Every structure is written in structure tokens, then in C-alpha cells.
Amino acid sequence: MLRKQVLRPVTTGLALALAATVGLPWTAAAHDASSPRTSRAECPQLSKDLPWYGGNRAKLQRMIDERGSCSAKSRSGAGKPVAAFDWDNTIVKNDISDATLAWMLKHDKILQPTSWRATNKWMTAAAHRALTRACGTSVPVGRPLPTSTDTGCTDEILDIYEGAKTSAGDTAFSGVWNHRRTVPEYVWITQLFAGHSPARLTEFARKARAENLAAPVGSVQKVGTHDWAGYVRYYEQQLDLIRTLRKAGFDVWVVSASAEPIVRAWAPGAGFTKNRVIGIRNVVRDGRLTTGVQGCGDVKDDTRGEALTYMDGKRCWINKGIYGIKGAEAWRQQDPAHRIAFGAGDAETDVTFVDDATAGHLVINRNKTELMCRAYDNADRRWIVNPMFIEPKKRQSAPYRCATEGYMNTDGVEGPVRRPDGSVVPDQKDRVFPKGTARS
Template sequence: MRRHLLTWTLVAAATLAAAPTSAASAPVRPHCPRLAGDWYGDNRARLQQVIDAYGTCAGDPGRTHPVAAFDWDNTITKNDITDATISWALRHDELLRPARWKDTSAWLTDAADQALTRACGAGTPVPLRTSDNARCTDEILEIRENARTMSGAPAFAGTWNHRRTVPQYAWVPQLFAGRTPAELSSYAAAARREALASPIGATRTLGTHTIPAYARYYDQQRALIRTLRRAGFDVYIVSAGSEPVTEVWSRAVGIDAAHTIAIRSVLDRHGRITTWNQGCGDVPATRGAAIPYIDGKRCWINQEVYGIHGAAAWEKQPAARRPVVAGGDADTDVTFVGDATGAHLVVNRDKAELMCRAYDDADGRWVVNPMFIEPLPRRPEPYPCSTTAYNAPDGSHTPLLRDDGSVVPDQADTVY
């Protein structure tokens, strides 16, 4: 497994601990790289203050490189690059038929196994003819999108930690079992070219499913990443997608494979993808129990960026061992975005737990921006923060609590 380690000295820790407690208190440093782009309200200025306060351009020779970390799908790009890759693979017959669909996921139900077998077949690992088999395409997409079969039966069942994984996310790289990472990268590259060439708003119909046919890099986020890197930040991507897919897209914003963290498949002795994923913290390799998802994103950052291993990788770390800037758009990002010490950047996609944290703004460092392309309308009713916003490990939805144990009150949607 790759290790992306930063050595944090006592001098660096002391320096970061002494950094301004509020971005608003940071002095203006005109020699630091300047963030450009059209941002909501005063968001650009607030982000610039954090860059000025924490970046190596601040002129402190004892300071090590601060860290910034971002989700990918719908945070750096508009639309989901994993879905674009699946779409391309389905239309070009690049998925291999498994011997048994049940073997593709630890949680796949008998109903899903039977539905996939009826629609797609099973047996020898030959390419599935999904390009002209709408029933097979429909079953795969419905399970990926909604965790159910086309007949409405649950596709996954059993026990898992709902803050560490979600079976239909883990299932995506498992669908590519038998292919090599290089092959999966080539599918992602073809899908990327196609999605970037399609006009904004374009859709595509696969079976009975209508999905976005386009994707775009957000210019504002590209500018932010570029500015952070020029200011001395080490910038990472942490995604719940498949790592070979994410790497294809992240390199275009100057982020290499060593700084791209996503679901990492275990390879067989021939270098082919298996249905097993690498583990995090004290969780070993499994069929998807610990992916970069909600608390899993914290674990993977702690492990791969800061070299924290074992059970401690799941725990919130001291400020010197947390990202300064973190950004995301969904509940899957809420833990690591909340860990940031300088700015919690949120792209508003109407996700309850994340937006409750953002609008509650307990530390005054939450920066909320509408989607840069096709923003959502205002949510008509308040977010149910006080009742059901928290995604509990057992899958239930409970009141969202602050660090002091108080309940976050319901929040109105004000940035859209």
C-alpha cells in the first residue's frame, strides 16, 4: 500500500497552534498567491485569508507544508465521474460476467443475485453484452443508484457500519473485477473525453435510466487548488470512487496519484482487480467494510497523509495533524470537512447532515457556496437537524449533536 507521509515536527505543531484562531483576524499578505474566480458572497476573501494565514507564503521558515483535502465528485467536478465511467463501460461491453453475482459483494441479497443472473447471466468471465441488453444495464444501474433491483427488492442486506461504507459505492470497483487498473483507467479516460465534450445539461438514456451525459471541472475549484499549491499547501483528493478512475481526472488539476486517495482494490497475482478492497486503520482488507466514506474519509486521511495507523486512524486528531482546508458536497464528506482547522468549504447539494453542520457554523469557519454550475433551488423547508440529520453507524437517522452534546437546531437553507 502506498504511504503518503508528512513529518510534523514539534516546531511545525507549535507554529500551527499559534496560527490565527479566525481567518478574519489574519493579516493581509499581498505577496501570497491570490485566489481568482466568481464566488458567492465574501467566500473568496474568506478563503484568501486562510491561505494567507496558513500558507508557507506567510514567511515562517519553521512551518511545514499545510494540508488541504477535497472530495471529488460534485465538489471539484459537476456530476459523478464514477457514473460516467460505468456508463461508458456498459455501452462498450467492458464489464466481465462473474461466476456468481453473489460473490461481487459481501452484502448482495439473494433477490439481487437472482435478478442480475436472469438479466445478465453468470458463469465464465466473458464480457457482458450490456450495449444491447437493456435488462442487464437496468439492473446494474438500479443497484448502483438506489440499492434495489428493478422489481424494488433490496439489493443489499446485513450489517455494516454506515459511517464507514455503503455497499453500492463499494460495489463499483467490484464490478470491474478481472480487469486491470490500467484497463479501468483507459475506460475512465474515454469517459472523461466524452463527458467533457458533451454540452452542459446533456443526458443519456441507458435502459430505462436517464443519467447526466456531461461533466465539467469547476473553474473556481481549479483556481483554488492552484492557489493553494502555489501557497505551499499539499493538496489531496479523497473520494469514495474507484482510485484508478479518480486519478485520471485529478491529474488535470495538478494532483498526482500519490495525492489521490479513493477506494483501493486488492489485486490478484496477475495484477487484476478483485472484489476485495484495502483496509484502513484497524480494519484489514475486506469486501468493502472501510472505504473513504463519512468517517472512512477521516481514517484514510489520517493513515495516508499523517501516518496514523490502527484504531487511532478513526479518531479526530490534534489540530497540527488535520487539514487546514477541506471541501465537500455531501454527507459522505462531513467528518473530514469538519476536521479542517482553517476553512470548511461546502458546495450546497442539499445534503442534510453536511448542511446542518455548515449552517450551524459552530466555529465560524464554515464557507458555503452554491453549486457553480446548475445550482439547486432553495430548499423550501428547514433541514431536520434536531431530529433525523445524523447518519448513525447502525443506519438509523438521529438528532445531530455539537461537540458539547447540545442538539443542532433545524437550519434554513440560505445559500443557493
Template sequence: MRQLLAWTLAAAAALAAAPTAPTAPHPHCPRLSVRWGGENRARLQRVVDAYGTCSGHRGAVAAFDWDNTVTKNDVTDATLSWALRHDRLVRPARWKDTSAWLTDTADRALTRACGTGAGQVLRTSAHPRCTDEILQIRENGTTMSGAPAFAGSWNHRRTVPQYAWVPQLFAGRTPAELASYARAARREALAAPVGATRLLGTHTVPAYVRYYDQQRDLIRTLHRAGFRVYVVSAGAQPITEVWSEAVGVDAAHTLAIRSLLDRHGRITDRNQGCGGVPATRGAVIPYIDGKRCWINQEVYGVRGATAWRRQPWRRRPALAAGDADTDVTFVGDATGAHLVVNRDKPELMCRAYDDADGRWLVTPMFIEPLPRRPRPYPCATTAYTAPDGTPGPLLRDDGTVVPDQADTVY
């Protein structure tokens, strides 16, 4: 009864606040033109109609994660791959300087594999052991020997050290240099055939990236309907900007890890903060709750600790899209539609399949979709990651536990 009452009240509030779509849209209203599976295109079109110029509205917000949401494969990883193959990283004075949480073991492993000499260019193209250690830490948070590469305390809903570490690896380069690496990597990745991989050290990594046609069409349609479209990513800002401009999202509407610069305009190991948290060495990035914070702060002008909290209805995106647990908070904040690309990520998929407000849309990956998950998602036991990193049951807004969910859209 308590749950039914909560859902009833939430639905009533939503209906009262949400724009109403025209019953017969004008033929010149912006229309989605690319095929989607199931009813997703029709449901997305209703959001475009209800919140856009077709209903007399303008300025609604749509927010998209980038990697594996708008593109297939990770563009920051593609840029790192290109940089490692073209000797574009600069050796730090100490590897521990690159992260607040890098372990002594990881520092020694990187020093052994990559040599010494602060400020010198790393010849990673000729030293696969160095490439291997960097990629292993980036991908798995461990050294090649299997030892933890990061240790200490951090808020697991505000950062993950290996995500924050990638921009820190480019310390000593300028944003313009990093953007030039991203453009070169973009040309290469778009030219590679779908499914292509390459060997870096002993790591097999994707060699291609593609824009999803469905997402490009959706973003184009949203722009035509008067939406303000943002990208919010845990990638590096100069890299994400290079890719997002091709779908009409400029630098001002691209929110990613923004590194602080030194007096010579070079990237440092510190990044801008959010929600009253000052600049740090990666303690706060656009990651899980951090994505909400950056949207609230940069899009809606919410300052201080309030930016970490869910905002009133009209200060939240109308549409939000993501593919991973890092996106679950801001995607859940959307008032019109929560669009999820299924990449088998437990917390996000539990929210999507539970569909507590009836606004969650799930689509398989548009290129090389994953097979069906053989077992239900462990929503009732371990799907939620607490700030201290411990797993636990996922709760609805009313405090009830989300039951385990079967994978049905793949």
C-alpha cells in the first residue's frame, strides 16, 4: 500500500508538471527519421513533441553520456591508444604524481617498464612493457602482476581513479595538442572497419569507433525542436569536444573532465571541482552522482552542496541517455524519458527494467549488441555501489527494494 501510494503521488506530480504533447502534431514538427527497435522511436517522438517547439516550448534540456551511448566504443581510449602508438605522453617526475591514489607497487611497475627521466617523451611505441602497464592500470586498476594500482579512500559515486588518471597522463601537453591527438585518432577509428581490433603490448583493444545513426538523428531532431543538448562524460574535455562537435554539440555544451592548466597553458594533474568541492587530483569528476552535479551546476546554475541533490522538476533534463552505471543518477533525473543502451551494467539495468515511473526506455547496442544475460540482475542484493565502494541492494525512491530483473531487451 505504501509503495502504491508513493507511485500514485509521484505520477500525479509528474502529470501536473510535464508538458503535454499535441494530439495531432503539425506536419512541420521535427520528426525522428531513423529506425529504432520496438516502440522506442514513438516514445522518444512524444518527448520531442511534448517538450519542444511543436508544443510551444523552447529551451528544454537533453543530456547524453558520450562513450558507448552516442558512439560505439570509447573515444578517450581511442585517443590514448593513438598517443601510445605515436609517443605522445611525457614521463612524469614520479608516477605517483599522476594520481592521488596510485600505489607504491604501481609506481615501481611503471618506472621499471617506462624508464626514468622527467619531462622526456615516453617511447611507448618501442616499449610494449610500458604500454602494457599503462593500459592494464587504465582498464583494470591493477598492474600487470595483478597488484592493485590504486589504494586509499575515495567516494565511489563521485570518481573512479583510473578514469581520472587518463587526463593526468597527458600532463605537460596543452589542450590544443590533446585535441589534435583526438582528431588524428578520430580519423583513424572512423576509417577502421566495424569489429576491427589491434594489439597494444599484450592488450587487444578496439580499433574502430562509430557514431550511432539513431543517436545522431535524435540529437539533430532535439536541436530542431528547440532543446538545449548537452554531453556529460567522464572522458577528457578536449577529446570529448572533438567528437561532440560532429553532432552539433559545441564546447560550451560538453561537460567532461576539465583539467586545470599551469601558467604555460599545459595540462596538470588537477581538475575542476563541482558542488562546492574545489579543484582536486581527481576526487570529483563527472561520474555517477558527479554527472548530476555538473549538469546542475553548469546547466542550471545550482551552486554549492545543493548541486549534488536532485532538483525540482523544471530544473532537470527532459531526456537523458546513458549506457553504464556511471550514468544512472543523471539518467534517472530526467522527467520525460530515461534512455538506456544495454551494456549489461547492473545498477542502470535494474533501474531501467524496474521502470518505476514508466519512462524508462531500453535499447540494445545498435552495433554488435551483447547477448542476453543468462541470469537476472542482482538488484535486491549487490547492484548498488555505496560511496565507500561496498555493494548493496538497490532501493526505489520510496525505500522499497528493487527485485532482481531479467534481461529482456538485447
């Protein structure tokens, strides 16, 4: 999603300093007797032509050797290890839901709802009035809104989606929800797609994909009066990692907080088949998407989005979709045999499932507090932090406030990040960032 910047490997001295501060997992001394002694030529190898930060490639390779097809555990007949990746800003740069919504707004593909208030259970009266005023009532229900030319309607939709406030600054969503399972505006973007078939939404996403891949890195597009990211790029390093994991016998999945029909338009570019993609699944009725959302665990379908693939919801959907765990048990962390071996993500929405991984946790640093607190605390010495491969974030100047407000509780009140034993994670300095960048 911008002019591609190649990050050069850090010097040996900096790599050693990083190992001392972040914790270098899987050192030779840490290998047990069942671990392979060397990375043999016949074992799948990550490309040495694609730069990773510091010693990250070596750490990932050791994890692959330890848990993949060359490991003693694999030869013992144990089941395939599972790897799970977030999609937006983890496998690709930028957000495919944003890209698809922008394309649909620019091509008049959002359909007039029966009532804006009816699209989302948490929408406020103020947001309903603002959307009704901006988008009008002259277009019949179920027909396309003229958002390509109606700037006011487009801006109102984007303001509510992007900031959970109307263009006038009024709160757009209110009420009670579990803040570790859902976000009203995340639900709402999928509810804007109601009335289209899943295949039609995938078709829109493919057209958005073609435009965003063709646009130069760094492009910005105008949607309404908003400046919106105008390009998307697959991260070459992540594509190589995914290929290598598959060759090494891992069962590799995507678990995304984007609508599943949108992810399906992009997933083949990273080698994923549709049965290895989990995204937000709207209820389909008479062949068309509705504003209802499939539930997980003990949350029933058509509850309007109370259990998204978001934070703890990603764990639930992994337990349900990959391991077949049903009911309330799907919300709980499972024993190591029923947890993913490797997880990769970039934001709070990924923190629970990435933390659940037993062999390795890859974090793309976007300065997201709870995820970075866990990554830098590095409790099991298996966390790997890498700057964004394209347009990496600058170093965050202030420490992450892990000890006081890094964790989002279910009621939306922030509190301390805690380890499994209940101890508090201390505040953490940002330590992995491109050499030479200024603080933000």
C-alpha cells in the first residue's frame, strides 16, 4: 500500500542488543532433545532474499524446524500443527474491508435500508437521523444509493464507520456489548453489505482488489471528501512464510475481522482455499446477506453481531471452526493439543489468539497497546516483533501503559495487562522499529 521500503537486516551488535531486551527464543541452549540439531537442506526453508528485522528469520525458521515435518514430534505421528494469520495489515498492507467499502461507495453499491436504525442494534437515534438526513428517503428500499455523487451521504457513512461518531460529532453507537467480543462499527460495515449475495460481495471485493493492487504504493483516493488509502500490497515476507509453513506440514488458516466474502476475494493470492478462511459471517437468507451475524460458542446466530472474529471472538471461532469445540467451552483457552502452534497479527483484535499459540507469536508492530505489551513482555520467550514491511511505524516515544490501562475489560473499562499467574505486566518501551526513524 505505498512505495515499498526494504528494511535492511540490523547489524550484529544491534541484533545482540535486541536479543537481550526482547528475548531471543529458541536459542541453541533452549532446544530439547527432540528438536532438530540443524536446519537440514531437505527441510523447508524461508527465503534468504527477503529481509526480516534482526534475527527474526532465524527465529521463525527454528520454530518451523521444531514443529514442522522435520521435527521428531511430526515423525512421531502427532497431528498437523496449526498456524493462524490475521489478514489486514498482517498478510497485506492496508485494510481490504476499507478498500471494498470505498469501491462500493464510488460505484453506488450500498443499498437503501428499510431504516438506518434497523441496520445495527447499537445505533443511536442521532446516527439514524444523521444518515436519514444525509442519504435521504427518495431512493426505494433495496435500491442503490447514489453515493458516487452524493458526497454528504458518503461522508456520513464514513464518519460513522471510521470514528463511531456522526459528521456533527454525535455518538453513533451506544448500549451494552462485550468489548472483547465485538465492536459496533465493525459489525456495521458488514451490515452495510446486506441485500447482496455473498458471491456478489466477493465480486465487488475482486474489483476493489484489482484497483488497489494496480495503484502505486502510497496512493490515496478521494471517497466523498475523505482521503482514503488507495492501494493494498501483499507482504512478500508473509507469503514466503505461509508457503514455507505449508511445505513443513502446518495447517495454515486465515482468521480475519473482515467479512468472509471479502477475504475470499483476496485469500487465493496467498494460497488459501475457501475452507481455510474464517471471517465475519453474516446470516444469509434467500441467497442474500442480512444484517444478522452468525454466532460462536453459546452466542446464537442472528444476534446482530455479539460474537465477531474480534479479540476473544477469534479464539472462539478458531476453537469452533478448526477444532470443533462447541458451546461456551469455545470461549476458553484449550489445552496445548487443541491450540494453534503459531499465530500472527498486528492489533488488539488479534491479541487473544496470537497469545494462545504454543510455539511462536509473530507481531507486526503497529503500536497497538495490549498486543505490544504482551509481545515485549515475552513471557514464554517465543514472541517475535517485526516492523511493518511497508511504511513501518515510527518508534512510539511514550512507553506502552501496560501496568495501568493496557487491557480492555469486557465492560470497556481499561485495566492492567496481566500474565496467566495474575502478575501485572510492567510498562514497556517500544524497542522494535526501523533504524533511523524518528519517534512518533
